[in-house]
Amino acid sequence: MPALVVFQQRWRIGSDDFVIPGIIEVLVRAGWLGLVLALFIHHESDTSRCSHGSDLLRLFLVGAMVLLGVTLIVTIILVIFSSRGTIMNTEPRKRVADLLVIRVLLGVPEIAWNAMGLVWLLNNQVSCEEGTVLPILMKALMIYTWVAIGLIIIGIMLLFDSMKRPSRQGANDNNYLMESSPLGAHYINLWEKRCRVLCCFTIRDENSSEAFKNVADVFASLFEDIDLVASDVAAALVLLRLKRKQEERREESRRKTNLHLPLSRSSTASIGALESEGDLPQQQCPRPEWMKVGTAYHFMKFAMASYGWPWFMYGRFCRATCYLWKNLQCCSCVRHSPPYVLQDNCCMCHTAALKTITGLTEENITYITFHNKIYEVPFFVAIDDDTGNVVVAIRGTLSLQDAITDLTAQCTHVECEGLPDGCFAHKGMVHAAKFVLQRLEETRAVADALLARNGYGLVITGHSLGAGTAVVLAAMMRPQYPGLKCFAFSPPGGLCSKEFALATKSFVMSVIVGDDLVPRLSLNSLHDLRHKIMCVLDTCKQPKYRVLAQGCWYMLFGISLSSLNTSCTVESPSQDRPLLDNSSGSYTYVRKGSGHPPLMGKESLDDVQVVFSNEDRRSQVPRHTEVPMFLPGRVLYCIPSVSEEEGDGSAGHWDYQWGEVKQFSQILISPFMLRHHFPQVVLAALEDVAKQASEST
Known part of the structure; x- marks a missing residue:
């Protein structure tokens, strides 16, 4: 969903990102309020044992309880509103920004009240006998509050987004994000500053200036025209993982009925796939003898x-x-x-x-x-x-x-x-x-x-x-x-x-293992993944906090068969909702092989793909993707022969085949997409398949 705009500033957080943090704050504040109230009731007589300042102590504790109670109520309401709607349907959450303003404004009297209590304590305006609980509680309350205030300030600094999001100058302006445009230059300069901040203490050489500009240009081309926050991307990856797991289950069922089907790794190509830029033709010449x-x-x-x-x-x-x-x-x-x-x-x-x-x-x-x-x-x-x-x-x-x-x-x-x-x-x-x-x-x-x-x-x-x-x-x-x-x-x-x-093809042999991310990683595949992310977010009917909770469960305990059967998180795209908010019709949903819009309720997402519009198609191609990039040479593909539930993704038995480049054109969302890139995993996989190859000969 679009990033939240509060106080006329853009933030790296969405209106549906306050559910889990809000619940945590509610639990903490409710526990603290109950503790203060219980101690105040049971130890009220302790205030009479203060040599001076007993009235100030009572006043401070009553004020603290009132502020805690009001803040608790506002936070509960904020959580309720933030949990409404779906990821891309922000209308039910339109009051979140107002509630967030109220919640922030409540922090002003809370800071002032605790500052006043701190002054009373430091100036010895409240002095009680040793062994009384209330002064200790007063100190603990102030420490808690000032720690919370510090964390809020750090959060504001981290969540503030300096990236401007001006609207298009014209409905048909297709060059508003080009590198030479003012907005394109703004994004590149912004990412270059971020790269320099990250590397300023470690990288200082003659190539750094050019490299930072090149890296900034790459990041700008990926993120300049989308309006998502980090939790949106995390939720989309969970949905893509579920979708791929469902496809693997279907493929496994088909292989049980047809044992001659080739081994493959599903790529969820049906989800928002961009129109193909072409593929390498199959090479007819035989594979060189040395490629073993x-x-x-x-x-x-x-x-x-x-x-x-x-x-x-x-x-x-x-x-x-x-x-x-x-x-x-x-x-x-x-x-x-x-x-x-x-x-x-x-x-x-x-x-x-x-x-x-x-x-x-x-x-x-x-x-x-x-x-x-x-x-x-x-x-x-x-x-x-x-x-x-x-x-x-x-x-x-x-x-x-x-x-x-x-x-x-x-x-x-x-x-x-x-x-x-x-x-x-x-x-x-x-x-x-x-x-x-x-x-x-x-x-x-x-x-x-x-x-x-x-x-x-x-x-x-x-x-x-x-x-x-x-x-x-x-x-x-x-x-x-x-x-x-x-x-x-x-x-x-x-x-x-x-x-x-x-x-x-005649002098390079490439080796790829399992779900390895790197051989599938290119600017073209990243833009393709970006459109898949937008598509699954657009079609998801669950709130974000549920999707993220499911992702945490799957990460800890795996995706069970019952979860796949009951999961309905990805549905057919809605025809009246654009894939990209600011794409101006650059991409549309169509039924595969027909070019017509999908019939809602009649087709699954497997039957739907996303294609470029016919008008000025090349001008809509993202920067740096004009030249499609591929893997080199002949490709030996090592595939784990056991399922992810049975193995850990890094050891065990492997199968192998000579693959085609088109198998690696799209990024696979998998828990092993990084681990399969480790050199010791590649070495172990090759050792296993080399034994198989020697035994077969």
Whole structure:
């Protein structure tokens, strides 16, 4: 729903967000009022034992009880009104703003009354004998009140939204949010300030200014034209999770009757799906012989080793410490460190973890750098005698600098020999690939390793950010090393344009595990998710507090079958309600395959989709999504073979298949969407499917 406007200011909270906080305040105030009243009645005689100020003490306690009672009544009324209506139907809650003003104004006499009581207490105007309860109660009441006042002030500072929401200048003004418009520039400047506040104490380098502007531009394009608060998004994610779970149940029932149906992960594409921008054509040429599951598992060890000790220690601290001990070189900062290692810590922990994971010796390591800035990622070069390859492994996201590189998600042209025209890639990863290429040329790490091992091949690998950088680097180095191979583990979905993705099919193998968010993450999929959020909020008939309470229950105890059967939180979209409040008809609901409006009550949401209007369609496309982005190369997809109720999403048995890019065009809402991205989960999944592949052959 639109954010609440009170005192002519916009706040990051909705009119239906006061139910749970209000209930908590009601319980606290009711308990406190009962305590004060009971102590006042039972210890009223204590006031006569005060040497002076007994009347002031009685007056203070009576006034405090009156203020507590009035505030309690107003808060109860506020909770009742805030619980009315649905998420997007704000009419039943139109009095919430007025009640909130009254509730805030009641805080003025409460502050004044407690300030007066504090003055009386500090000036010894109220003095009672030791052992009486009322002065102690008076002190406790003032402490409670001043703590509450402090929390309210902090809440006001956090909830105030400086983002302006002016109306359109004209009904047909399609460029009011363009980067060059005043409003578009306002959003970009605002997000840039937020990024600088977040990173001002940690990031200071020559690339930060450009990176902050790029990241601000991305965030502005996502959030500039919607009016939702954080709790709205949380409720929408709960609804999308329920919808996907229902689709999985239906698919499981169909598979029981038809055992030949392929494995898949439902993507809730029926909910507000935007019109397709096209898909990659199926490649008719056979898959290269070297793209094998066992080979991918082997090189995933190198990709994980590039992270150094943090991921190696994760979840197994004591055992990992024992493994690292034999490779540690304590106090290397004051001794002569190996010449091939740059910017490791004092005990060479990163290098020790690298050797432990890969089993490499010093003779097999050519170059390691842990230098890390924006667009400058750590990587290492090693000689793998087991497969006869020189390996370049690039680290994924492990720092705030890496996150800024990830978020520089605009596309930029990739210029290198052998690529067709129109090849674009993720801007931050193109810059990172250029940095790695420059270092490799300066140090001759790859060239010297290949000279030392005549006849060896070249493999470039990485996970997450490292995977995207590895793909671009492989394309840049391929003219010099035509036979190189690239293994990209959990690469970002917004990495390659269609032309670039097709060009990588012959030398890139991508691996995706389960519900991993990152391979499905692109600006196109984020805008698609945004429209799904608006759609489920528009069609939800339950109040927000119920949806959020259900989400907390599902998070703790899972989604039961009875909950799915009784859940009716997502219904068909209403024809007379626009998908976006300020979209001016840019998107409409239609029945699939017909182009006609849905028949209310006759169709489920599975039969409804959202499409662009025909008028000036391209001008309605959000910024930075004009070039659809895809995953690189051939895709090996690992799917958990047990249901989420039976496993924890990170261990167990896995199935695998060679997937199509269209399977990863939309974000899946799942409790494992982040966990399935962890490098140790990817490594465990590949180990399991590699055993299956070896047994089948």
